[in-house]
Structure formats: structure tokens, C-alpha cells
Amino acid sequence: MKPNNRENQLNASHPKEQPPWKLALSLLGDTTLQVELSGNWRMRDRLPPADEVRRRLEKPAQINRVIFKSERISAWDSGLINFLRNVTRLCNDRNIEVDDSGLPEGARRLLKLAFAVPEQATGRHVEPPSVLRYVGQVALDLIRGAPAMIRFVGEVTLSVGRLLRGKAQYRRSDLALTIQETGPQALPIVSLISFLVGLILAYMGAVQLAQFGAQIYIADLVGIGMAREIGALMTGIILAGRTGAAFAAQLGTMQVNEEIDAYRTLGISPVDFLVLPRMLALILMAPLLTLYASLVGMVAGMLVAVLAFNVDLNEYYQQTLSALTMQHFLVGLSKGAVYGILIAVAGCLRGMQCGRSASAVGEATTSAVVTAIVFIVVSASLMTVMYQKLGI
Amino acid sequence: MSGEEHIRVVDLTMAYGDFVIQRDLNFTIERGDVFIIMGGSGCGKSTLLKHLIGLKSPRKGEIWFDGIDFWKAPPQEREALKRRFGVLFQSGALWSSMTLQENVALPLGEYTDLSEREVNEIASLKLALVGLAGFEQFYPAEISGGMRKRASLARAIALDPEVLFFDEPSAGLDPISSRRLDELILEIRDSLGATIVVVTHELASIFTIGNNSVFLDNESRTIIAQGDPKMLRDNAENIKVRAFLNRGEP
Ligand SMILES: Nc1ncnc2c1ncn2[C@@H]1O[C@H](COP(=O)(O)OP(=O)(O)OP(=O)(O)O)[C@@H](O)[C@H]1O
Ligand SMILES: [Mg+2]
Numbered sequence: 001m002k003p004n005n006r007e008n009q010l011n012a013s014h015p016k017e018q019p020p021w022k023l024a025l026s027l028l029g030d031t032t033l034q035v036e037l038s039g040n041w042r043m044r045d046r047l048p049p050a051d052e053v054r055r056r057l058e059k060p061a062q063i064n065r066v067i068f069k070s071e072r073i074s075a076w077d078s079g080l081i082n083f084l085r086n087v088t089r090l091c092n093d094r095n096i097e098v099d100d101s102g103l104p105e106g107a108r109r110l111l112k113l114a115f116a117v118p119e120q121a122t123g124r125h126v127e128p129p130s131v132l133r134y135v136g137q138v139a140l141d142l143i144r145g146a147p148a149m150i151r152f153v154g155e156v157t158l159s160v161g162r163l164l165r166g167k168a169q170y171r172r173s174d175l176a177l178t179i180q181e182t183g184p185q186a187l188p189i190v191s192l193i194s195f196l197v198g199l200i201l202a203y204m205g206a207v208q209l210a211q212f213g214a215q216i217y218i219a220d221l222v223g224i225g226m227a228r229e230i231g232a233l234m235t236g237i238i239l240a241g242r243t244g245a246a247f248a249a250q251l252g253t254m255q256v257n258e259e260i261d262a263y264r265t266l267g268i269s270p271v272d273f274l275v276l277p278r279m280l281a282l283i284l285m286a287p288l289l290t291l292y293a294s295l296v297g298m299v300a301g302m303l304v305a306v307l308a309f310n311v312d313l314n315e316y317y318q319q320t321l322s323a324l325t326m327q328h329f330l331v332g333l334s335k336g337a338v339y340g341i342l343i344a345v346a347g348c349l350r351g352m353q354c355g356r357s358a359s360a361v362g363e364a365t366t367s368a369v370v371t372a373i374v375f376i377v378v379s380a381s382l383m384t385v386m387y388q389k390l391g392i
Numbered sequence: 393m394s395g396e397e398h399i400r401v402v403d404l405t406m407a408y409g410d411f412v413i414q415r416d417l418n419f420t421i422e423r424g425d426v427f428i429i430m431g432g433s434g435c436g437k438s439t440l441l442k443h444l445i446g447l448k449s450p451r452k453g454e455i456w457f458d459g460i461d462f463w464k465a466p467p468q469e470r471e472a473l474k475r476r477f478g479v480l481f482q483s484g485a486l487w488s489s490m491t492l493q494e495n496v497a498l499p500l501g502e503y504t505d506l507s508e509r510e511v512n513e514i515a516s517l518k519l520a521l522v523g524l525a526g527f528e529q530f531y532p533a534e535i536s537g538g539m540r541k542r543a544s545l546a547r548a549i550a551l552d553p554e555v556l557f558f559d560e561p562s563a564g565l566d567p568i569s570s571r572r573l574d575e576l577i578l579e580i581r582d583s584l585g586a587t588i589v590v591v592t593h594e595l596a597s598i599f600t601i602g603n604n605s606v607f608l609d610n611e612s613r614t615i616i617a618q619g620d621p622k623m624l625r626d627n628a629e630n631i632k633v634r635a636f637l638n639r640g641e642p
Contacts, residue, residue: 043504077552082514106583113521120526356533359489
């Protein structure tokens with residue numbers, strides 16, 4: 001990979017080898033320091049730092065001029081310029097005059113170029129990393145992030161208001177496309193995951209229930225569990241990873257390309273145009289996918305009960321029907337809808353807040369998924385407790 | 393410029409799939425030249441540059457650097473040759489997740505055995521050379537378009553390249569910044585002794601910096617004129633070339 005390095009390591013293993021450069025400092029008269037350079041002064045030659053010159057300048061001497069002698073330099077590149085720049089800076093800091101007339105012509109020009117534009121006071125320097133600082137930064141970011149989130153939720157609410165009054169600007173075709181992407185195209189993965197989760201649920205329950213000869217209650221366990229909780233939860237997690245991430249990446253890339261600014265300048269609200277269709281698509285599709293996931297899970301449970309635990313198919317079917325009420329499904333659907341909204345908010349929020357670089361898109365995507373999953377799990381607990389208390 | 397051959401292109405034909413972009417290109421670039429590649433939009437200038445820097449292989453023909461046939465050389469030798477090139481891409485192509493300092497330091501860290509202190513000093517030197525001292529800790533997204541061009545120049549010259557390739561260096565710059573960039577290019581050529589290959593259609597730059605050139609044509613798909621652009625402006629036999637160099641007035 002790095003042939004240069006290998007070559008140089010070989011060199012380094014000969015400690016006796018003389019460096020190819022030579023640096024000699026001498027005083028001319030009382031106040032002039034002559035810096036004599038000879039040999040090779042290239043980046044690969046392990047050049048000296050300017051420390052020796054600094055020590056010389058710091059000596060209680062009254063040096064007020066530095067001159068160079070360089071006829072015996074045989075090869076040089078940016079390494080030499082770097083050394084000279086450091087020497088020049090040392091001198092500038094001490095108000096010592098630098099006479100560059102003894103330097104090679106090209107080096108003089110580069111040195112001049114390097115000092116042509118004075119350093120801008122941008123106030124930005126590398127700060128040493130510290131844990132305290134990091135913690136503070138995270139806390140500050142959180143505090144600063146909260147108003148943005150609230151503002152975004154407000155904007156979305158206004159936008160929904162415009163939608164209800166038929167005033168929101170968005171393209172129906174975008175909505176159709178987003179529905180297609182979030183709903184039907186997610187069916188394979190939702191089928192797979194909910195089938196397997198249904199299977200696991202049925203197995204775990206059946207092993208316990210079979211001890212009492214109560215295998216038939218697998219139907220209740222799987223039916224109610226899938227309809228009320230698991231169908232919605234699994235759908236939510238899949239959509240967060242699949243759709244929420246996609247939303248954040250799409251909007252983030254548009255932010256990077258200044259496409260969102262282009263909408264703003266046209267007076268089109270990016271929230272109406274981009275966020276609303278995505279939100280609507282998820283609110284419509286998440287409950288449908290939840291319902292579908294619950295049914296697939298129940299089928300998986302039935303297969304386990306019938307094939308592995310010798311439950312009669314018809315009996316299982318009847319038991320499922322008697323265990324489930326419409327209410328169970330409505331609870332599941334309402335959760336699905338809430339998760340849909342939360343995923344859309346998390347994905348679109350992170351996408352719209354995205355910075356202006358490629359890596360920012362990656363960060364936005366990650367943070368969208370994390371935010372969505374946190375939202376889902378927190379709201380799932382809240383809703384479960386709430387429905388329990390209300391006796392629904 | 394120096395009379396010494398540096399890059400030679402022999403019977404080069406370039407194509408994307410079946411789509412031949414240019415055929416039978418022949419020209420020589422001498423050490424110390426500022427060589428201009430010009431022609432109308434879409435004629436294949438960027439494509440030619442990609443062939444010269446080894447990003448795309450020729451359909452037919454050879455490209456020689458310092459007497460080495462680039463595409464016949466073994467892979468290690470090709471990689472070693474590439475490290476002697478500096479490239480400024482049409483869009484700048486700074487790495488957006490790194491600060492300017494890190495952008496310039498990356499090639500130094502990868503391909504030299506300088507200590508970390510030296511890498512940082514030289515990266516900051518290169519940024520100072522292009523007038524960006526003080527902006528070391530900025531990210532590419534936080535500086536202006538012209539500053540980005542200069543920062544990519546700093547990265548292109550990080551390893552003191554022998555050949556510097558520029559794709560439309562002054563596109564999108566105001567006339568003054570674009571003239572400063574031209575001066576910078578000449579200054580770097582003179583002080584580092586590099587050979588410079590520039591794709592551009594800025595007439596002002598073509599005449600100030602160029603001392604040799606080729607003109608690619610989209611219709612006949614080959615070179616229709618070559619030589620010093622100032623001479624071509626007045627004496628080219630081809631009307632298209634004269635029109636191009638005289639702003640459409642033949
Ligand atoms: N990756 C690619 N695949 C197929 N064709 C390409 C590809 N890149 C470029 N081309 C074609 O090659 C031709 C030359 O493109 P190129 O980018 O080299 O033009 P150019 O001379 O640099 O133009 P401009 O001055 O506008 O930058 C164009 O017709 C383009 O369609
Ligand atoms: Mg181009």
C-alpha cells in the first residue's frame with residue numbers, strides 16, 4: 001500500500017546513516033544570524049524542526065537580522081518551504097528582519113506567496129478533546145434541538161390544516177409514489193418478520209400451556225398478542241428502518257443539493273410539498289400493514305398449534321374467533337397509525353435538519369432511525385398502560 | 393516550454409461503450425508547459441483528462457509519461473506514477489466530512505513518512521499558499537465556491553506533484569478571483585517547476601496562462617488545431633477555432 005513508507009523504514013533501520021541535509025547557524029557581526037542550508041531539503045529527508053533556530057534567537061543576543069546561505073542545496077521541495085516558513089514566523093514574532101535574498105529563487109517566491117494573504121482571524125482552532133466538554137456539547141445540542149422539534153411539529157400541524165382546507169400544495173403523483181414505496185413494497189419483509197414472530201410467540205406460549213394440556217389457548221395468546229401489540233410493534237420497527245431512514249436520506253440529500261431552498265424561493269412550503277405526502281402515506285399504510293402483520297402472525301401461530309401441538313384446525317379457528325373482538329383490532333390499528341405518524345415525523349425532521357455535507361446525510365439517517373425507534377417504544381408503553389387503565 | 397518531452401499521447405481513441413468520443417489524438421506536452429485542452433461543451437475534454445490521470449483506460453492508443461507507457465506499466469508503477477499527479481476536479485471534490493486541514497493532510501499522511509507535526513505544518517503551508525491561512529478547521533460546506541476551488545488546489549499540490557491537472561478551474565468564479573487563480577497557477581508552475589494541463593473555455597485564462605493547446609471538435613471527433621493559443625487566435629486555418637478564440641467573430 002505505501003511503498004514510500006516501506007522504503008523509509010528500511011532507511012530508518014540504519015541509525016548510523018547521516019541525514020542528507022545540513023544546517024549551520026553562525027553569527028555575523030553582533031546582530032546578524034546566518035542560516036546556512038546545504039544538501040537535500042525534501043519532505044522525505046526527515047528534516048529538522050526550527051527549534052535550533054529558535055534557541056539561537058532566544059539566547060540573550062541582540063540579533064535583529066536573519067540571512068540565508070543556500071548555494072549548496074542540491075534538491076528541495078515543500079519540506080524546505082515549511083522549515084523556512086517556521087523560521088520566518090519565529091522572526092516575525094520577535095520583530096527580527098528576514099533577508100531572503102540568499103534563498104533559491106523558487107523558494108523565495110513560494111515563501112512570499114505563503115505570507116501574501118495574512119492569516120484570517122476566524123476564531124476557529126482545534127480544541128483538545130475532553131469528556132466534560134463533550135457532555136456539555138451533547139446537553140447543549142439537546143436543549144437547542146428541542147425548539148426545532150417543536151417548531152417542526154407546529155409547521156406540520158399548520159400544513160395538515162392547509163391540507164384539510166384543500167390549500168396545501170403538493171403533487172398527488174408524489175403521494176401515490178410514496179404510498180407505493182411505503183406500503184406494497186414493504187409487504188415481503190413485513191410478511192417474513194411477522195410470520196417468524198408469530199411462530200416464536202406460539203412456540204413460547206405452547207411449551208408452557210402444553211404442561212396443563214391447555215394448548216388450545218395458544219389461539220388466544222397469539223390472536224390477542226398479534227392484534228393488539230406485536231403486529232403494530234413489528235410493523236413500526238420495520239417501517240422505521242425502511243421508510244423512516246429513506247425519508248431522512250431523501251430530504252437530507254435534497255437539503256445538501258439546495259433543492260429545499262429552491263422550493264422556499266418559489267414560495268412553496270417544503271413541509272407541504274415534501275413532508276405532507278410522506279406523512280399521509282405512512283398514516284395510511286402503517287395501519288394496513290399492521291393489520292396484515294397481525295393476520296400473518298396468527299396464521300403462523302395456527303401452523304405451530306396444528307402441526308406441532310396437535311390442536312384441531314377447526315377448534316383453533318373457533319377459539320380465535322371467540323377470543324378476538326373488534327376492539328382488539330382497533331387498538332392495534334390505532335397504535336399502527338400513531339407509530340406511522342411518529343416515524344414520518346422523525347424521518348422528515350432529521351432530513352430537514354440535515355447539514356450540508358455527504359456525511360451529514362448519513363448522520364441524519366442514523367438519527368432518524370434511532371429517534372423513530374425511541375418514539376415507538378416510549379409511545380407503545382404509554383398506550384399500553386393507558387388502554388389498560390381505560391379498560392379498553 | 394523546456395523542449396523536454398513530459399507527456400505524449402499517441403493515436404488515442406476514447407469511447408464509452410460503442411460511443412466514440414474522440415479518435416486518433418496525437419500531441420506532446422513538454423516539461424513546464426501550461427497546456428490547454430479546449431473545445432465546445434460535450435466534446436470530451438473531461439474525458440480526455442480522465443484518460444490522462446489514469447481514471448479511464450483508452451479504447452486504443454498510448455499515453456506516455458517520462459518515457460513510461462502508462463497503460464502497459466505494471467500496476468505498482470502506475471500507482472507510483474499517479475502519486476506524481478495532482479488533480480483539481482471540475483466540482484472541487486473536497487471530502488465533505490473532513491476539515492480543509494484534514495483534506496490536505498490525507499495524501500501527506502498516506503504517502504509520506506512525515507511526522508504528524510510535519511504533516512500538519514505542511515498542510516497549513518499549502519493552505520497558506522492558496523490564501524486560506526486561518527481556515528484550517530473549516531469544513532468544505534462552510535466556505536465559498538471560490539475558496540473551495542483554492543482549497544482543492546491546496547490538496548492537489550499537497551505532494552509537490554510534477555504534473556497538475558485542472559478541470560475548469562475558473563468555472564463559477566468572478567473575474568478577479570479567476571485571474572488570481574490563474575496567477576497562482578503560474579506561480580506554482582514557476583516555483584515548483586510543475587507541468588500543468590488545464591481544461592478550460594475561459595478565453596482570458598487561455599491567453600494569459602497557456603503556451604500550448606489542443607482544440608477538440610465534436611463533429612469530426614478529433615483534434616482540429618494545436619499550438620500556442622495566441623497564435624491560433626490570429627492564424628488558425630480552421631474557422632471554428634478562430635471563431636471560438638475570437639468570441640464567435642471569425
Ligand atoms: N460516464 C459516461 N458514460 C457515457 N457517456 C459519457 C460519460 N461521461 C461523459 N459521456 C459523454 O462523453 C461526451 C464528452 O463528455 P465530457 O464530460 O468529456 O465533455 P466536456 O468536453 O468535458 O464538456 P463540458 O465542457 O461541458 O464539461 C459527452 O457526449 C457525454 O455524453
Ligand atoms: Mg467537462
